[in-house]
Amino acid sequence: xxxxxxxxxxxxxxxxxxxxxxxxxxxxxxxxxxxxxxxxxxxxxxxxxxxxxxxxxxxxxxxxxxxxxxxxxxxxxxxxxxxxxxxxxxxxxxxxxxxxxxxxxxxxxxxxxxxxxxxxxxxxxxxxxxxxxxxxxxxxxxxxxxxxxxxxxxxxxxxxxxxxxxxxxxxxxxxxxxxxxxxxxxxxxxxxxxxxxxxxxxxxxxxxxxxxxxxxxxxxxxxxxxxx
Ligand SMILES: [Zn+2]
Numbered sequence: 222x223x224x225x226x227x228x229x230x231x232x233x234x235x236x237x238x239x240x241x242x243x244x245x246x247x248x249x250x251x252x253x254x255x256x257x258x259x260x261x262x263x264x265x266x267x268x269x270x271x272x273x274x275x276x277x278x279x280x281x282x283x284x285x286x287x288x289x290x291x292x293x294x295x296x297x298x299x300x301x302x303x304x305x306x307x308x309x310x311x312x313x314x315x316x317x318x319x320x321x322x323x324x325x326x327x328x329x330x331x332x333x334x335x336x337x338x339x340x341x342x343x344x345x346x347x348x349x350x351x352x353x354x355x356x357x358x359x360x361x362x363x364x365x366x367x368x369x370x371x372x373x374x375x376x377x378x379x380x381x382x383x384x385x386x387x388x389x390x391x392x393x394x395x396x397x398x399x400x401x402x403x404x405x406x407x408x409x410x411x412x413x414x415x416x417x418x419x420x421x422x423x424x425x426x427x428x429x430x431x432x433x434x435x436x437x438x439x440x441x442x443x444x445x446x447x448x449x
Contacts, residue, residue: 224251225329226329227245227330228258229241229245229256229257230319231260232334233261233342234259234263234282234284234407235285235288237259237289238292238403239404240332240334241366241391242403243399243400244393244396245257245292245293245294246291247392255294256298256326256328258297259297259300260300260307260318260319261300261301261307262304263278264277264278281409284406284410285299285406285407288403291403292399298322304342305341306342307342307345307346310345315346315348319346319353323353327361328362329361330363330366332442333346333366334370335368335370335385336348336351336367336383337374337382338373339373340370343370344382350365356448363448364444364447364448366444367442367443368440369442371417371418371422371426372412372417385443387433387443388443391440392431392437392439393440394431394438397424397437401423401424
């Protein structure tokens, strides 16, 4: 299965690197056109006043532009759904935003969040993508994959959401260094080891996913659907 036109649908800037940065770089190297779309604004109301919030928004977007240029994506777009409050938006609105992106980019492959993440925006976006990718006649999306995001996917409790049990792996031995370099663009979002969203934590996960399938490093996915 060849991935020529890839759309990464991520809730927040940094999810794309955590979830599939090595895969993006690998597929770009192979000639794919990759577009990354962020749906939420990525600023978690940490700042009390509006000016500080706007400054943080711009800084996060600049970090995303830098990370995506390291990975070699063709383009990046930013949505403005409210961060960590996408459950307050009607699912139809999120679905229509995803449908518009699919209409523009006509991807053969879509990568998005896992249904069982702790983060509500991740879950909401997953639902919208599943709805927007209903396999009707002539729909462009042939492969739908769900990635894991460190410090969200593994923090779900058994019974509180579907477990991330990967069945689809990409060997990122050649692009792990670029994934980590891209992740470094989001220095403000990273934490110190042993937090899972640390450079070491992310590398350990990639190494473990690699060991799972007998390669130096990998990213793991759940295959949602594939039409071959
Ligand atoms: Zn996220």
